[in-house]
Amino acid sequence: MASSLILIPLIAVIIFNLPIMASHKRLPLLFGVVFSLWQAWLALFSAGSLWGNPVFPLPLLSGMHLQVTHLTLVMYLAIAIAAGSALVICWYTLEDGNKRFDVINLILLAIAGMNGVVSVTDLFTLYVFIEVVSIASFILIALHKDGDALEGSMKYILMSAIATLMMLSAIALFMMTTGSTAFGEIAHALRTQPDSLLRGTAVGLFLGGVFIKSGSVPFHGWLPDAYASAPAGVSVLLAGIVTKTTGIYTLIRLVTAVFGFSAHLQTLLLAIGALSIVVGALAALTQTDIKRMLAYSSISQMGYIVIGLGTGTTIGVAGAVFHLLNHAIFKTQLFANAAAVEEQTGTRNMDALGGLAEKMPVTGITSIIGFLSMAGVPPLSGFWSKLIIIIALWLSGYRWYALIAVAASVLTLAYMLSLQRRVFFGKLAAGFENLKEAELGIVLPAVILAAISIIAGIAFPFVLHRLILPIAAGW
Amino acid sequence: MTSVIDIILAVLTTLAALWAVMKGTLLRAAIALAATSVMVTIILFRLNAPLAAVFELSVCAGLITVIFMSTLSLTKPRTYEENMQHTKKRFSRYWLLPPIVGIAAIALAIFIKPFSLYFPFATSGTDVRSTLWNLRQADIIGQILILLVGVFGIIVLFKDKKKSGKEI
Numbered sequence: 001m002a003s004s005l006i007l008i009p010l011i012a013v014i015i016f017n018l019p020i021m022a023s024h025k026r027l028p029l030l031f032g033v034v035f036s037l038w039q040a041w042l043a044l045f046s047a048g049s050l051w052g053n054p055v056f057p058l059p060l061l062s063g064m065h066l067q068v069t070h071l072t073l074v075m076y077l078a079i080a081i082a083a084g085s086a087l088v089i090c091w092y093t094l095e096d097g098n099k100r101f102d103v104i105n106l107i108l109l110a111i112a113g114m115n116g117v118v119s120v121t122d123l124f125t126l127y128v129f130i131e132v133v134s135i136a137s138f139i140l141i142a143l144h145k146d147g148d149a150l151e152g153s154m155k156y157i158l159m160s161a162i163a164t165l166m167m168l169s170a171i172a173l174f175m176m177t178t179g180s181t182a183f184g185e186i187a188h189a190l191r192t193q194p195d196s197l198l199r200g201t202a203v204g205l206f207l208g209g210v211f212i213k214s215g216s217v218p219f220h221g222w223l224p225d226a227y228a229s230a231p232a233g234v235s236v237l238l239a240g241i242v243t244k245t246t247g248i249y250t251l252i253r254l255v256t257a258v259f260g261f262s263a264h265l266q267t268l269l270l271a272i273g274a275l276s277i278v279v280g281a282l283a284a285l286t287q288t289d290i291k292r293m294l295a296y297s298s299i300s301q302m303g304y305i306v307i308g309l310g311t312g313t314t315i316g317v318a319g320a321v322f323h324l325l326n327h328a329i330f331k332t333q334l335f336a337n338a339a340a341v342e343e344q345t346g347t348r349n350m351d352a353l354g355g356l357a358e359k360m361p362v363t364g365i366t367s368i369i370g371f372l373s374m375a376g377v378p379p380l381s382g383f384w385s386k387l388i389i390i391i392a393l394w395l396s397g398y399r400w401y402a403l404i405a406v407a408a409s410v411l412t413l414a415y416m417l418s419l420q421r422r423v424f425f426g427k428l429a430a431g432f433e434n435l436k437e438a439e440l441g442i443v444l445p446a447v448i449l450a451a452i453s454i455i456a457g458i459a460f461p462f463v464l465h466r467l468i469l470p471i472a473a474g475w
Numbered sequence: 476m477t478s479v480i481d482i483i484l485a486v487l488t489t490l491a492a493l494w495a496v497m498k499g500t501l502l503r504a505a506i507a508l509a510a511t512s513v514m515v516t517i518i519l520f521r522l523n524a525p526l527a528a529v530f531e532l533s534v535c536a537g538l539i540t541v542i543f544m545s546t547l548s549l550t551k552p553r554t555y556e557e558n559m560q561h562t563k564k565r566f567s568r569y570w571l572l573p574p575i576v577g578i579a580a581i582a583l584a585i586f587i588k589p590f591s592l593y594f595p596f597a598t599s600g601t602d603v604r605s606t607l608w609n610l611r612q613a614d615i616i617g618q619i620l621i622l623l624v625g626v627f628g629i630i631v632l633f634k635d636k637k638k639s640g641k642e643i
Contacts, residue, residue, distance in 0.1 A: 006616060013623060064613040099631060106627045109620055116620070120613055128617035132624060139628035197586065 002066040002119045005039060005076065009112040013105050028104040029091045032111070036084030039115075043077035044466070065182075066119040070470040071256075074321055075118035075249050077467070078328035081452070082240030083111045085332050085445035089339050090233030092441030103140065107237060110136040114245045118253075123171050123181040123206070130167075130213065130246045134160050137242050140234040141226050152229030155222040159212050166209035173202035187258045194262075203259050207268075210254070214247025216306060217276040220299050224283075227295035228348075232339030235291055239298050240332030244324055248305050252320060261312040273307025274404050276300060281411035285418070290338045290348045293419055294331065300408065301327045301374065307405060308389035311396040318472035319388030325467070326381045329456070330373040333449035337367040340438035340446065341423060350419065355428035359435040362443050364424040369450040371416035373457070376409050381456035381463070481521065488514035489576060497569050499562025500553075505543040512536035526603050 012035075015021060016028045087107055094100040113132030120126050138160070142153035171181055177198050178189040190199055208219075215223035223243070227235050255261065255269075280300025287293035305327070308320030340363045341356065342348050357364030373382035386409065393402035437443060456463050491514055495507035512535035519528035553561065607615060 010616070010620060010623070064616065065610075066613065098634075102627050102631045106624065106631065109624050109627070113617070113620055113624075116613065116617060122613070125611075125613045125617060128614050128621070132617055132620040135621060135628065136624045139624070139631055142632060145632065 002068045002072075002115075003064045005042075005115040006064075006066075006112045006119070009035060009108045009115075013108050016105060025097060025101045028101065028108060029087060032087040032104060032108055033084055035108075035111075036080040036087070039076055040080035040084075043073045043080065065121055065125075067121045068119060069257075070467070071249075071253060071321060072118045074325050074467050074471065075245065076115065078325050079111060079114045079118070079241055079245065081449070082328050082332040083107060083114070083237060085336060085449065086233050086237035086240060088441050088445050089236050089336055090231070092439055093232045093339055093343055099143070103143065103233075106136050106140060110140075110237070110242070114241065117245050118249055121183045123174060123183065123186065123258075125181075126250065127164075127167050127171060130250070131164070133242055133246050134213075137226075137234075137238060140237070141230040143231050143234065148225075148229040149231075152222075152225040152227075156226045159219070159222040163209035163212035166205045166212075170202040170204075170206035170209070173198050173205070177202070183258045187260070190258070190260060203265075206254065207251070207259075207265075210247055210251045211272065212247075213243065214251060214302060214306075215243050215299055216247070216272050216302060217279045217299060220276070220280070223299060224292050224295040227298070228289055228291040232335075232342055236332055236335040236339060239294065239335050240328050243298070243302070244328055248302055248324055251306070252309055252317070252324070255309060256317060266310050266312045269306055269310030270398060270401055273303045273305075273310050274401055276303025276306060277404060277408040278303075278411075281408045281415065284415040285411065287415075288350050290341060290350055290419065290423065291335070292348075293350075293415060294334055294338060297374065297412065297415065298327075298331055300412065301331070303408075304386060304389055304405060307401055308392060310401075311392045311398060313392055313396050314472040315388060316392035316396065318468045319385055319392050321471050322463070322468045323382075323385035323389060326373065326385045326453070326456070329449055329452050330370045330382055333366060333446050333453070334370040334374070336442065336446040336449065337363050337370065340442045343442060344435055344438050345432060350422040353423045353429050353432075354426045355424070356432065356435065357424035358428055359432060360424075360437045362437055362447060366443075366446040366450040367424065368420065369453055370446075371420060373453040375413045375416055379454075379457045379460075381453050381460070384457065384460050384464075481518070484514055484518050484521070488518065489580070493573055493576065496572065497565055499565045500558055502544075502547055505540055505547065508543075509536045509540040512539075 012028070012031050016024070016031075021027065087104060090103050090107065091100055094103060110133050113129050113136065116129035117126060117133060120129060134156075138153050138157050141156060142149050174186050174189075175181055177196060178185055180186065189196075190203070193199065212219040227239055230238060255265065259265070277300050280296050280298070280303060284293050284296035284300060287296060301323070305320045305323050308316045308323060310316070338348065340360065341353070344360060345353060345356070347353065369380065373380035376383045376386035378384075386405070390402050390405050393399070393405060488511055491507055491511040495504050495511055498504040498507055512531055516528045516532040516536065519525075519531055
């Protein structure tokens with residue numbers, strides 16, 4: 001069944017590009033939305049036994065060795081939500097019809113790649129699927145081919161090349177010392193010989209690559225440029241899910257299921273997490289470009305996930321995964337809001353904006369919900385995940401880190417209030433008297449995502465028992 | 476055990492790779508890269524991995540070098556002075572690289588004594604076809620995805636419309 005989430009988008013893209021389909025340019029978008037809804041439904045309501053069945057009617061492809069864990073289900077849900085929103089926003093923000101069709105196809109391939117990343121059980125296969133998503137991202141960032149877009153894409157390519165080198169070297173070292181790249185065999189080898197210098201080096205190299213992919217401090221140099229210079233819909237995809245899948249998910253999966261926790265690794269995770277939280281929040285405070293501010297805020301929020309993982313406890317990992325899901329929801333929504341503002345005003349410079357809530361009320365209200373969820377204000381879903389992470393830090397004895405996490409929440413409130421004041425509140429900026437709300441295709445995803453933030457916050461016990469606690473119980 | 480030939484091959488591969496990075500002219504860097512691939516091909520043959528060696532030779536040393544050469548033939552060549560200046564800059568930027576590689580090699584030799592270029596699992600593996608189609612199916616699907624992404628990348632980035640609306 002899991003293989004169908006990779007193969008169906010792949011086959012669909014091939015079909016959409018057959019000559020007989022030339023007149024159906026809208027079909028990939030419709031397919032993408034329906035597929036995302038189906039994937040979300042499967043992630044939320046499917047029985048565990050379903051995933052082991054070879055439902056896909058291709059017996060030749062039954063040997064993909066995929067595994068669907070509870071963490072995978074959360075990622076399927078996050079991918080469906082963020083990528084589905086990005087598909088719709090890309091369609092409504094790109095002007096060139098042909099380019100729009102090709103971009104939707106690329107996003108469908110990226111969805112197949114991300115579903116692969118979260119389902120595989122082999123380090124080399126993981127690397128292959130990470131490359132699928134990364135290459136699609138390089139292309140999508142450079143879409144407009146102006147100076148900023150090419151610079152953002154090139155920075156991402158260069159940093160990714162370093163990450164690739166590190167990951168491939170690690171895979172080679174694991175192959176040399178264990179004779180396999182399967183998760184299970186590497187985990188067994190690390191457990192039986194924890195002091196092996198070569199395997200330790202391999203773990204360090206692979207984690208270094210993953211930290212680059214996740215944009216954690218101090219490996220974050222590429223991230224603000226990539227997010228800010230990408231077209232609006234692509235920024236939604238990148239910030240909403242791409243870096244979370246290729247970076248943060250991979251980190252959580254490998255640490256919990258393959259590499260295992262050690263005192264050194266926990267210290268490293270806590271330090272990088274805390275550094276990301278603080279540096280990201282402080283940098284966000286000084287930005288004037290909406291997307292750059294949101295990009296730095298992503299670095300800060302991903303720090304919360306890393307620091308939660310760094311506790312090495314069941315509750316900490318549960319909080320990290322829950323915050324990953326929440327961040328996919330509210331960051332996708334905030335980038336959708338930024339897309340609406342950029343589309344209607346033609347600028348992302350916050351100093352040139354002001355009072356937009358009067359003319360764009362839906363965007364204004366949904367952005368407030370997104371920012372409150374990100375700042376950890378109850379009863380929104382972001383509050384619960386931050387609370388769990390802070391409790392985990394406190395109970396594990398990392399009280400200074402807990403205090404840093406709480407203090408950084410105040411910084412989050414500060415920069416997001418600054419964004420709200422400069423963009424949506426106050427006197428309407430000159431030249432925007434005839435401004436209208438963005439079209440439905442851009443506004444609707446933001447409304448749905450804001451509703452999810454509220455519902456997931458109020459229905460917290462359901463989310464906790466259905467999605468989060470099974471993950472913590474399973475490792 | 477590692478034989479003298481293997482050590483010579485490893486040293487030559489490293490030197491060719493360093494040459495590719497440090498050479499100022501792109502043409503010579505491409506040739507150096509092809510030379511690196513040829514060395515890797517010989518190593519792969521000696522590791523009893525003939526299929527990997529053939530791929531390395533035909534794709535990396537052959538096809539990719541041809542693509543590099545074709546691209547270079549479409550660009551404007553530098554003047555002699557520009558070339559000299561660029562080579563000088565490259566040397567000043569990368570002069571630390573050879574000592575770092577040398578130190579890393581010495582460290583590997585000292586700390587990882589049982590290191591050998593011969594790995595039993597590389598020589599005793601099952602048929603490559605059955606390995607690819609039965610054990611590494613997900614990798615093949617991933618590579619098909621990468622190919623398709625590359626195709627769409629070329630379409631999206633290089634297929635532009637002229638102002639008249641006619642596609643080029």
